[in-house]
Amino acid sequence: xxxxxxxxxxxxxxxxxxxxxxxxxxxxxxxxxxxxxxxxxxxxxxxxxxxxxxxxxxxxxxxxxxxxxxxxxxxxxxxxxxxxxxxxxxxxxxxxxxxxxxxxxxxxxxxxxxxxxxxxxxxxxxxxxxxxxxxxxxxxxxxxxxxxxxxxxxxxxxxxxxxxxxxxxxxxxxxxxxxxxxxxxxxxxxxxxxxxxxxxxxxxxxxxxxxxxxxxxxxxxxxxxxxxxxxxxxxxxxxxxxxxxxxxxxxxxxxxxxxxxxxxxxxxxxxxxxxxxxxxx
Numbered sequence: 001x002x003x004x005x006x007x008x009x010x011x012x013x014x015x016x017x018x019x020x021x022x023x024x025x026x027x028x029x030x031x032x033x034x035x036x037x038x039x040x041x042x043x044x045x046x047x048x049x050x051x052x053x054x055x056x057x058x059x060x061x062x063x064x065x066x067x068x069x070x071x072x073x074x075x076x077x078x079x080x081x082x083x084x085x086x087x088x089x090x091x092x093x094x095x096x097x098x099x100x101x102x103x104x105x106x107x108x109x110x111x112x113x114x115x116x117x118x119x120x121x122x123x124x125x126x127x128x129x130x131x132x133x134x135x136x137x138x139x140x141x142x143x144x145x146x147x148x149x150x151x152x153x154x155x156x157x158x159x160x161x162x163x164x165x166x167x168x169x170x171x172x173x174x175x176x177x178x179x180x181x182x183x184x185x186x187x188x189x190x191x192x193x194x195x196x197x198x199x200x201x202x203x204x205x206x207x208x209x210x211x212x213x214x215x216x217x218x219x220x221x222x223x224x225x226x227x228x229x230x231x232x233x234x235x236x237x238x239x240x241x242x243x244x245x246x247x248x249x250x251x252x253x254x255x256x257x258x259x260x261x262x263x264x265x266x267x268x269x270x271x272x273x274x275x276x277x278x279x280x281x
Contacts, residue, residue, distance in 0.1 A: 002084040003090050005118040006254045010091050010138050013052075018140070022049035026141040028132060031055040031092075032072040032186040033081050040145045041085040043173050047143045052089040053082050054135055056098060061127030068118075085218045091138075098134065107164075109156050112251050116152045116265055117276065120241050128153055129160050136161075136168050143169040147176075149183050151265060151278045154250055157181035165249040175277075176205065183277045189271040198237050199270055205231040209264050213281050221245045228264065241267035241274065248280055257281075 004010055025048035027040045033055075041080055044051045057079055058223045062068035067212035075092060082090050102250045107129040112118075118125050136144065146154040176184045182196075191199055209228045213219060224245055232238055248263045265278040 001079075001087055001090065003079060003092060005092060005094050006097060007138055008092075009088065010052075010089075014138075014140050015218065017050050023143070024139060024141045025051050026135060026139045026144045027051065027053045027087075028135050028144065029053060029055055029148070030057045030071065032074050032189070032249050033078045034176075034184045034186065034188075036149065036173075036184040038081060038085050038146055039173050040147060041082065041087055041177050043171060044143070044145045045086050047145065047169075047171060050088045051086065052091060052139055052141070053087045053260055055090060055092040056131070058098070058127055058131045060099070060130060061124050062125065063121060066121075067187075067190075072186055084275045098131065105273055106130050107160060109159060112156055113153070114146055115247070115251060115253075116242060117267060118152065120267070125153070125156055129156060132157055133160065133164075133166075136166055141168055143171055145171045145173060147174075148172050148186065149175045149278070150281075151263065152251060179214060181207070183275075185275070187275070190271075192271060195237070195257065195273065198235055199230070199275060201235050202238070202266060202268060202275055202277050206264050206266065206277060208277055210281050213257055213259050213262075217261075218256060221254050221257050222262070224257045228266075232268070237270060239269040241269065243268075 015027045025043050025044035029037055031065055041051060049213050057071050059068055079090060102274055106126050109129060113125040154172055161170055163167055180200040182200045208231050212227045213224055228243055243266045245257050245262050246252060247254050248261060254262045259281055263278055263280045267276045
């Protein structure tokens with residue numbers, strides 16, 4: 001496995017792959033890799049001849065009061081994990097390598113990005129889409145692999161690829177969970193011992209909503225939300241950001257909850273840690 005730090009090294013590697021007629025898969029990450037990330041690398045191995053992983057804590061997707069400076073980092077451990085999973089290249093750009101000092105060009109989506117996480121994190125998805133578009137251009141990749149936990153992110157990336165005619169296939173990988181149901185996330189490292197014990201209740205609330213909807217096939221959205229709100233009310237440590245039932249394709253608020261057509265999505269703070277989760281019923 002090769003570690004590269006500059007765009008020119010990436011382009012050199014991509015050119016060699018193309019000369020050999022090889023298919024390239026890209027796994028974009030912000031590092032501090034967990035088993036969910038490794039699932040993405042394993043899927044990428046199935047999809048292509050060569051697998052590249054990017055490790056970059058992208059500053060443009062963090063708000064002024066967010067955790068850019070404290071976001072967990074573990075490059076040496078990440079490199080070991082990538083090599084063990086069979087990655088061929090890791091791109092870990094040095095500070096300043098991804099954006100010129102006068103950078104002012106952005107990829108902005110103006111509908112789907114405004115709801116859910118975008119409502120409370122203005123500008124976040126502008127940063128996400130811009131850095132992903134830059135990575136797609138750098139790697140000229142045939143396929144890119146993302147996790148379902150970041151539901152709104154992967155939906156927006158699929159939309160960007162479709163609407164801007166990008167020649168890359170997007171593959172989604174299901175959420176990897178801890179044995180108690182908590183969705184794996186690099187930010188779980190922020191949780192205290194007490195908070196970690198409460199955190200899985202967020203998933204259990206979604207499970208309760210899923211059971212309720214599956215038993216009925218369809219119901220009023222408000223009835224489904226009431227079931228989940230009741231579950232959350234038993235754990236006052238959570239500070240709810242949003243709890244919504246959305247259309248599984250457009251992510252717009254569902255008019256009616258119909259099994260097979262909706263996703264339940266939640267974001268909540270537990271102490272200083274923002275947790276997100278979703279469930280496709």
